[in-house]
Amino acid sequence: MNDLSWFVILSTVVGALAIAIGIVAPGIAMGKAIAQALEALARQPEAEKSITRTLFIGLAMIESLAIYVLVVVLIILFRNPLLEYLLK
Amino acid sequence: MDELDFAAHLGFHVGPLFIGPTVLTTWLLMLIIGLLAWLGTRRLDLDAPSRFQVMLEGVVATIEDAIAAVAPDDARTLLPFVGTLWIYIVAANLIGLVPSLGSPTADLSETAALAFLVFLSVHWFGLRKNGWSYFRHYLSPSPILLPFHLLNEVSRTIALTMRLFGNMMSLELAALLVLLVAGFLAPVPLLLLHIVEALVQAYIFGMLTLIYIAGALQTQKQSREAPHE
Numbered sequence: 001m002n003d004l005s006w007f008v009i010l011s012t013v014v015g016a017l018a019i020a021i022g023i024v025a026p027g028i029a030m031g032k033a034i035a036q037a038l039e040a041l042a043r044q045p046e047a048e049k050s051i052t053r054t055l056f057i058g059l060a061m062i063e064s065l066a067i068y069v070l071v072v073v074l075i076i077l078f079r080n081p082l083l084e085y086l087l088k
Numbered sequence: 089m090d091e092l093d094f095a096a097h098l099g100f101h102v103g104p105l106f107i108g109p110t111v112l113t114t115w116l117l118m119l120i121i122g123l124l125a126w127l128g129t130r131r132l133d134l135d136a137p138s139r140f141q142v143m144l145e146g147v148v149a150t151i152e153d154a155i156a157a158v159a160p161d162d163a164r165t166l167l168p169f170v171g172t173l174w175i176y177i178v179a180a181n182l183i184g185l186v187p188s189l190g191s192p193t194a195d196l197s198e199t200a201a202l203a204f205l206v207f208l209s210v211h212w213f214g215l216r217k218n219g220w221s222y223f224r225h226y227l228s229p230s231p232i233l234l235p236f237h238l239l240n241e242v243s244r245t246i247a248l249t250m251r252l253f254g255n256m257m258s259l260e261l262a263a264l265l266v267l268l269v270a271g272f273l274a275p276v277p278l279l280l281l282h283i284v285e286a287l288v289q290a291y292i293f294g295m296l297t298l299i300y301i302a303g304a305l306q307t308q309k310q311s312r313e314a315p316h317e
Contacts, residue, residue: 049157
């Protein structure tokens, strides 16, 4: 196999693995955050507004980690800057 | 050029600048929102408000309440900026559902521009309220932490950019992939998810802006209260 097919295979495998592994930690973190928020909500239903607001912001922060993984994977798959060296 | 896809190829050059579909969609949105606001506020009536006026008042009052929950003292000052961001991003996220139009927020340049506006306005509001002592919070609690404060400014702006862009683009991409794999009408459930996600992302962008600005506004209060105690 030549270099280019190795490049294609490796970047596909790495992309799939990266998104698979990279999603796990934000998933756990989001689950923890939601569980805690539900617990707080069950104890203090009248504080619903501020709990929901804080929860959403926290989820957004956690979610951006997963989005970073996605952006990196998309760069690897579609706009890999290192491909130039191979094609030269 | 594909008939259905014509909006994606629209664009012209102004000197070295390329005015692409993103900017054109943004202008279209600005036109629509501005026109609606102008029409809605033309004949305001206190005694017998029209239906549209009641709706607009509801939107503004809801936004003001949401702002007042975070920054009670400055809700009026922040209302124009944060409210505009909210309304515009909701419209920009949802316009991607219209066939042959793409949401401008799925373009990295657009979200970067919005995040840059937020970056500038945080300092603007902070300076306007606290004067030059606003910059003192960079040195608190200790001047050693200055690099981290500066790093925080940059990283949260980039995070704001990437979050909106990544969410919007990945949703469009997911719908496209399902369309390729499963065929006609299959991505409709995903597009329903797109509506929810568009609203949530707009809410989060505005809310984070609000929290950053509120943080800049409060720096003075904390440092003033500290000597009392």
